[in-house]
Amino acid sequence: MSVYEKTFTVRWADMDPNVHMRHSAYTDYAAQVRLDFLADQGFTMRRFAELRIGPILFREDTRFLKEIGISETIRVTAELGGLSADGSRWRIIHTIYKADGRMAATVSVDGAWLDLSLRKLTVPPAEMVEAFQHATRHETYADIVREKKE
Template sequence: MEYAKTYTARWADMDPNVHMRHSAYTDYAAQLRIEFLAEQGFPLPRFAELGIGPILFREDTRFLKEIGLSETIRVTAELSGLNADASRWRIVHTIYKADGRAAATVSVDGAWLDLRLRKLTIPPAEMADAMRQLTRHETYADIERTPRPA
């Protein structure tokens, strides 16, 4: 399923050049991921109950077009990679201007952290199923686990 939301670029998102500051792009991408999980039955209190949380290993933003104050933007999330047990994932967000032109892409590699043990963990089956429902990005590739050298 395609997952997207529309937002309005706020004053707090602007930099001294009066266009959206670099870190606001990643803020909108993170907000979209949290909203997606909440709509799939995993709001923030549920994460606390389960004792797990999402973490990022990598975040890469490519800036394509300026976004100005009060401009309407559309943010999408597409799955770019997932391993068999859904413990590792890759998501590509595209942030579009109101006219449909891509303003930026935000790519993230992440996993699930057991908050008690402070170690990576496998998510509940329902969460794994939710992740699998995201539309696959054109760059999708299964994430294969490679053993660590001894």
């Protein structure tokens, strides 16, 4: 599978007083690409509602490398950075590129699945785990190994 990516044109609403893309817009674009990836695998918002589960984040780390200005075209990728054996925990690494191919930022997120009825972490359905297992792996991919609680 090739790297999952989407292209966007940066909007006026994404700018800050320094006339470059505001810090939170980077994570907004990354989140959109994650949701698009899931939807393209059959896991739309409607499907999540049917399954009564949803993705949650534990950590979000953004590294800013180059400025992005208004009306620039950016390309945002999503690659699997890690996955637990049961698919309950995951890491996705997004890279945001300027139109000339230079890396502008990376956004790395660690997440899990929330049972929306019980409000507790859960293991996703097998077809969701399979979709993640077939995603392109980032060069830093490492299995997520959870320690057993005593």
